[in-house]
Amino acid sequence: MNLIREFLSIKTDNKTFLTFSVRKREQLNFAHVNTVGAEGKGYFMQFKTSKKSGADKLDFDLHGFVPLSEYIGREMEQERYFGIISDISKIVDFCSDVRFYLDNVIFDPKYIYYNSVQKKTYMLYIPTKDTQYICESLSACLQKLHKNAKVSISDGNYMNKYVKALEQLTNADKRDGRNSSSPEMLSRFFSENGICGSGKDEIEYTQESEPEETAPKIVDTVEKDEIVEDPVIENVITEATSDSGCEVYLTNCLGNRYDIDHLPFYIGRGRNKDMVIDQPTVSSDHAMITEENGKYFIRDLSTNGTYLNDQANRITYSEIHDGDKIYFDRFCYNFCLVQQEETDDDGGSRTVMVARKSRGSKTTLGAKALAYLKQTTGETRMKIMEYPFTAPELPGIKLYTEQVGSRIGIFIENVSCPAVEFETMNVPTGYRAELFSGCSLVIDGEHYVFTVEN
Numbered sequence: 001m002n003l004i005r006e007f008l009s010i011k012t013d014n015k016t017f018l019t020f021s022v023r024k025r026e027q028l029n030f031a032h033v034n035t036v037g038a039e040g041k042g043y044f045m046q047f048k049t050s051k052k053s054g055a056d057k058l059d060f061d062l063h064g065f066v067p068l069s070e071y072i073g074r075e076m077e078q079e080r081y082f083g084i085i086s087d088i089s090k091i092v093d094f095c096s097d098v099r100f101y102l103d104n105v106i107f108d109p110k111y112i113y114y115n116s117v118q119k120k121t122y123m124l125y126i127p128t129k130d131t132q133y134i135c136e137s138l139s140a141c142l143q144k145l146h147k148n149a150k151v152s153i154s155d156g157n158y159m160n161k162y163v164k165a166l167e168q169l170t171n172a173d174k175r176d177g178r179n180s181s182s183p184e185m186l187s188r189f190f191s192e193n194g195i196c197g198s199g200k201d202e203i204e205y206t207q208e209s210e211p212e213e214t215a216p217k218i219v220d221t222v223e224k225d226e227i228v229e230d231p232v233i234e235n236v237i238t239e240a241t242s243d244s245g246c247e248v249y250l251t252n253c254l255g256n257r258y259d260i261d262h263l264p265f266y267i268g269r270g271r272n273k274d275m276v277i278d279q280p281t282v283s284s285d286h287a288m289i290t291e292e293n294g295k296y297f298i299r300d301l302s303t304n305g306t307y308l309n310d311q312a313n314r315i316t317y318s319e320i321h322d323g324d325k326i327y328f329d330r331f332c333y334n335f336c337l338v339q340q341e342e343t344d345d346d347g348g349s350r351t352v353m354v355a356r357k358s359r360g361s362k363t364t365l366g367a368k369a370l371a372y373l374k375q376t377t378g379e380t381r382m383k384i385m386e387y388p389f390t391a392p393e394l395p396g397i398k399l400y401t402e403q404v405g406s407r408i409g410i411f412i413e414n415v416s417c418p419a420v421e422f423e424t425m426n427v428p429t430g431y432r433a434e435l436f437s438g439c440s441l442v443i444d445g446e447h448y449v450f451t452v453e454n
Helices: 030-042 078-098 138-148 156-176 182-193
Strands: 008-012 016-021 047-052 055-061 075-077 113-115 120-122 150-152 232-234 246-251 257-259 265-268 287-292 295-300 306-308 317-320 325-328 331-339 352-354 371-375 381-384 397-404 407-414 420-422 432-435 440-443 446-452
Touching (some): 030 078, 078 138
Parallel strands (some): 075 150
Antiparallel strands (some): 047 055, 113 120, 246 257, 287 295, 295 317, 325 331, 371 446, 420 440
C-alpha cells in the first residue's frame, strides 16, 4: 500500500499548486472525476487534469487555502473548531451518499485545506479506480487534529462528549478495520448533539436553520410505534383540499406517492416528519409546504438547500405549481395538484377517502410491495414498500435505487454488516452490488432470494 506523499508535490508558478501524478498502470474513474467537479464543489478541492509522458496528472490550485495542520494550531473559539470537524463529517456523509471510496479521501491534516474567507474546510479526493492512497484513517486524522488544536473551551460538557465519541470512533477502527464504522459514528454524533454554542455569525453553514416564528412546528404527540390505520370513509374534506378542491401530493422517481393531507407539511430526515427522506445530506428539518388563499408555497429550512425545477435555483420561500420539480438537496420530487370532480349537484360536502395517519409515519402508495426478500430456509418474507429500505432484521444493510443510464437500478450496500454475499461474490463493507429479480443473497449467514414485483 502506497502513502500519498510518494505522489504529491508542490510547485510554484505565481500560484501554488498541489500535483498528483497517476501512474501509467492506474486509471482515473471519470464518473468520480465528474462528480467531484459537479456535486462535490462544496466539499473537495477542485482540480484540472492533464497528461505528461502518457500519465494523467491532477493539479489542485491552493490559492486562498491554508493547510489545516497550520490553521488548527491557531487560537480559536470552540464553535469554530467544531465547525471544522462538522465540515469533515459532512464530507464523509457526501462520500457515502455518492458512493465514493473513503480510501481515496486523503485523511491527513497536511492535505486538508481551510479557506478563511469562506470559513469552510475542503479535502482531497483522488478519483482513481484503485483504492491505495491511504495515509491515515479518519479517526487517526481527527485524533491528530485534536491533539494540535488550540481551542478556547466554552462548553466543557460538549467537548467531553466529543472526546468520548472520538475515542469510540478510534476503537471502532481498531476493532473493525480502517474507516469501517467511523463515518456513521461521526455523523451520528453531530446529528444527536448539534454544534455547541450559536456560532451563527462565523460558521453559519454548520447550523441547521430553524423554522421562522410565523410557521411554528406542530408538536408531535403520537407514539413513534403507532401503526397507520386502514383507510376509513368519513364525511370530511382534509385541510389540504378544503380551499383549492385539489388532491395534493408529492411523487418520487419510482412513482411512490406522499399525500399532503394536512398543512403545514414537514419534510426532512427526522423520523417525525410527514415525509421522511433518509439521506445524510437532507437536513432533519429540511422544508415545509404551506397553503394560503388556495396557493401552495414551499419554505426552505435546511443547510444544503431546497431547489425548484433545477439545481441552480435555490429558494428560500416560493410558490409551487402542478408539475414543479422540487429538489431537497439533490433528491427530486414532483409536486402534483389534481382537480377533484364534484360529486354533489348542490355543492354540499363531498364524501372522500382519507387515511388516519400519525404525522411521523412514512406514507406509501397502496399496500402492494415493490419487492421482497425471502429467506430460503424459512417462511420469513420481508416486504419492501419503498426505497431506501432498511430493517432491524438486516443490521448494516441498505437497499436503494439509483439512476443507471435511462433506467432505475436497485442496489444493496454493505454499510457495516460483517458478511454479505451477492451471487457467491463477497460484498465488503463500504461496497455495493446491483440486484436483479431472482438473485441470491447471503446476509450474515442467512440466505435470501430477492424478488421484484411486476
